[in-house]
Amino acid sequence: DKMKNKLNKQPYNTVLRREYNNLRNRITTLTRAARDDYYSEEFEINKNKPYKLWKLLNEAACRSNKKQNKEFPIEKWIDEKGKKMCTKDIANKLNNFFVNVGSELANKTQSRNPRAPTTRQRDSMFLCPIxxxxxxxxxxxxxxxxxxxxxxxxxxxxxxx
Structure with missing residues (x-):
């Protein structure tokens, strides 16, 4: 963190950037090695315990078996006046957003490489001789x-x- 802060204060200092990158890469390598050692040891200890093996596999893969609250947080929607919006107003606001998002994006983006219209022969194919x-x-x-x-x-x- 200290090195990152120094680098943020002097973003064009190439020597400092090189030192930071080397330190970051070394820490990343050591962290990965420690993680690999930990899981190798745990797998070896629990090789005859399927439940614990699956638990370790899910942990190593960063998967959680806890069900996350996937409900939409309607109570967090607040209008311009600071009041909670009713579900009908939220639905209308979302509907308006999704109805208009395509045309707004199309207006904002411009084609970088406009291609000339090409005519394709739909009922034709080419096979290389073998x-x-x-x-x-x-x-x-x-x-x-x-x-x-x-x-x-x-x-x-x-x-x-």
Whole structure:
């Protein structure tokens, strides 16, 4: 924190920036190593306890099993006068926002690379020519133990013939 504050006071000091970056990277590396060591040890201790293993996995993945309050905080909506808004007014305000947001964004943004309109041929496609050798090479890579396709021809039939 002290180093970050120094850097904020002298943002163009390249020596200080290099020192800060080195210190930050070293701390990050040490923190990650300590975290990895901690979880490796905990996994080893609890390897025969599935409940604790799952708990550790979720903790390591930063997942919480607590259900968060996902309800919309209507009581926090306050009008211009400082009064709580009724649910109907909140619904109208949200509705107006979402009705107008698209046109407002379109008006604010301008196209950087306007493209000339192109005409595409909708009923056309192009396939590159392939050789028999290419087909044979692909057939050699097929896995024999896979299920047959919609044509009921197994991969082993294709590969062996």
């Amino acid at each position: 050789t028999e050798k290419e087909v044979m090479e692909i057939c050699k890579t097929l896995k024999i133990n896979t299920a047959s396709g919609i044509d009921n021809i197994s991969a082993s039939t294709i590969k062996n013939n």
